[in-house]
Amino acid sequence: MRGIARYVVQRIVVGWFLFLGLLTLSFSLVSMLPGSPAKAILGEYAAPDDVAALNVKLGLDKPFLERYLDYIGGAMKGDFGKSYFTGNPVLQSLLERVPNTLVYLAPGLILATVLGILFGSVAAYRYRRPADRAFTVGSSVLLAVPEFILALLLIVLCFSGLGIAPAPVGMTSSADAQPPDRTGSLVLDALLGGYWGTFDSILGHAVLPMITVGVFFAAPVSKIVRTGMVQALASPQIEFARACGLRPFQVFRYAMAEIRGTVMTYFVIMLASAISGAAIVESVFSWPGVGGWSLTGVLANDIPVIQGFVVIMGTASLLGYIVLDVTTTLLDPRTRGQVSGKRRPSPRVLAKGLTK
Amino acid sequence: MAFIEAYDLVKRYIRPDGQELVAVDHVGFAIERGDSLGVIGESGSGKSTLARLVLRLIEPDGGSVSIDGVDVRGLRKGDLRRRRSGWQIVFQEPFASLNPRMRIEDIVAEPLVVHEPRLPAKERRDRVVAILEEVGLSGDLIERRPGHLSGGQQQRVGIARALITDPSFVVLDEPTASLDMTIRASVLRTLERLRRDRGLTYLFISHDITTVESMCTHVAVMRHGQLVEDGAACDVLSSPQAPYTKELLSARLLVDPGENRARRELEDLVAAEQQSKEAAGCAE
């Protein structure tokens, strides 16, 4: 057990250094972007003196290394700078907006995984039969549809057509009560303040973005599940399980254990790609999450905001990979044995365990 | 001095868990010209590593090899490459060792291209057809690709490729292990004929005693990287000295219809157990 704890701490320490690397990367890459932020703020025809003054005010006149050290130093204290335009601290904006994004993104990704496993497995069990062929056509079509088209289709169908979804403008309706501000995040405030009506409304509004993410990512997940499952079902291990008369559901669970790692890895890849794709979904639904915020920042050359977004995206995938690494290592007894310090006995020692 | 001499060969590996594994542990042997030495061992015995060490396909950590008086370890890279036309190897998995995208002609001619680059194309093709026919294949196969051949044919292609540069020494690393029994027998027969016709010297790696018995003049037995026993095939296989060789030979199942040895022993055992159970039942 102590070995396992040491392994987890080790991963976290490595993760911390990777986080520092991420900060460096986000700072240098964004600094290299073309265009002058001061000009972007003051406009194309601003006087050179004004631009120079603003550069001094923003600290952009200092040498690269100094700005870098300032940035890292600030980041260590939780200061990721302020937006050039709104003047809001980046960290505060992130804290406000990350929960808003998670409220539809997390269930969306879970939905994608569930749908993917469901359809991928059905296709694998019906390998090369009509149901599988229909699945291949359907998932290929879905893979070719851009996310925002899917979002618009859902809006047309569920809001305009059937009228079962609320208007796709933000998280709440004007009729909803505003909870008192405690954390800055509407979602958390509604939860903490017990404003269930408001929270309910948020969830209601989150349904369409969630389905958008869920269906969009279900296509690649199901393809991966199908491929893995077809292989697993043909494996000697599944054959032996069936030969022992195991029930179909037990066999399915054995097969799932085989592809578990692949699906978990894809989940983390999906998480990173879903956050970067959040800009599109949030624009379509006017959702006040990190995606829309970062899109505004990018269009305005608002460097601290862009850096903040790169950091939050990177952190999400970094955390995702650490969790993935630790869980896959601990779920598999072979690797678990290695980290917990138990040596696998050599075959020669084991051979002595035989009576014949 | 013998044609092939290996002294004190050592190869060590570091396992992922940091422990050292001595794959080949101070092994030496000699093969006279025209003889065939069979190396028998179970998985992990180091026999395949030994095969590669002899041709310096992997660098040994100690020891030396001389082939026809040439110190193999002392050769520089360029000399080693030139000498290799006379020393060839045939691998276990025929399909894995043949490039599936190449035509049979190009696969077999590959060593010629390396070692005799100035050979005219016409002559090269004639040599390919001749060697294919010598290993028991039809010359018409040159246009095909490995995927269209059976396992036995693929392995014959591998043998043809090894023989086209007219080598004097051939290492055979489990050449028939992945072949079916009947195919195995005819490939072995071809190998034996080639050895006699061409005066080849073989180092024959195998886990199968019957194969070695039918093919080799001399036998070496390996276990855990060490040479347990070696000598003339008839001596080692008929009156083994080392306990491990005895264990291997007694574990071997023979096709003796009259004997049914293992089964009879077991039937006696089962009957004895049942008797003792009944006796215990009476005593109660």
Add this chain to the structure above:
Amino acid sequence: MSTSANPVLLDVAKVTAGFEVRSGWSEALHEVSFTVRKREIVGLVGESGSGKSTAVRSVLGLLAAGGRVTGGSATLSCVDGPNQVDLMTCGPRRLRQIRGPQIGFVAQNPFSALNPVIRIRKQFAAIFKAHGLKFGAAERERCVGMLAATGIRDPERVIDGYAFELSGGMAQRVVIAMAMVLEPSLVIADEPTTALDLTVQRQVLDVFAELTMANDRSALIVTHDLAVVANYCDRVIVMLDGRVVEEGDVTQVLTAPRHTYTQHLLASARGRTPDTNGEAVRHGVH
């Protein structure tokens, strides 16, 4: 000891099966018939592509995707009562109930057959639960006893561990224990020692044959190795290209083989290089 007077346990009659391939249908078995009697060990011999694997998988209902039995029957006399069941027509549900308590299966490679991430105890438990049995202390003891019977000295430790902690011979003993733990009357072993080292092969075969005979079971051993047949089997079935070419008492077939292919196979197995060309015999004679 002749087994020809024993009652028939499994009667496979004219089974034809094949696989869907890109170009249509490929027949892998053609009217294959053979029997396994009570307390009899039968060897099913053939080389790759002979259909021996397809034959036992047809019986077990375990053909790979795209595979189908198109004709014939396989009648199993069940241990519980005199009732007989045709495995080809009884349906997947009944067949599943038969696999385990009536027919056990020993796979070729224990490391790919056993689940690598589930403890051996849990894999035993899954077998019991699949057949509506509970898995309590008594059942666990039964499994431990079964493991001990296969020659594992430390069964208590092995049952709580994982397959990867075992050597090949030990792991195959675990597979044998799983195949026999529900006391099937017939055990089918598919190349049970091909993946093992020579010195271990014989030990594992001994254990397998001993447990089969001591409990009045029957066994069908699928193998390419005539030596296994010669040493452990009462009867032998020789297959070539999806057909049975010879069937009979082991001593009789091995001393006086009738079919050219059997003669050739035998000569090859004895290390004699036969006069005929192997490939020609395989592809020319039926």
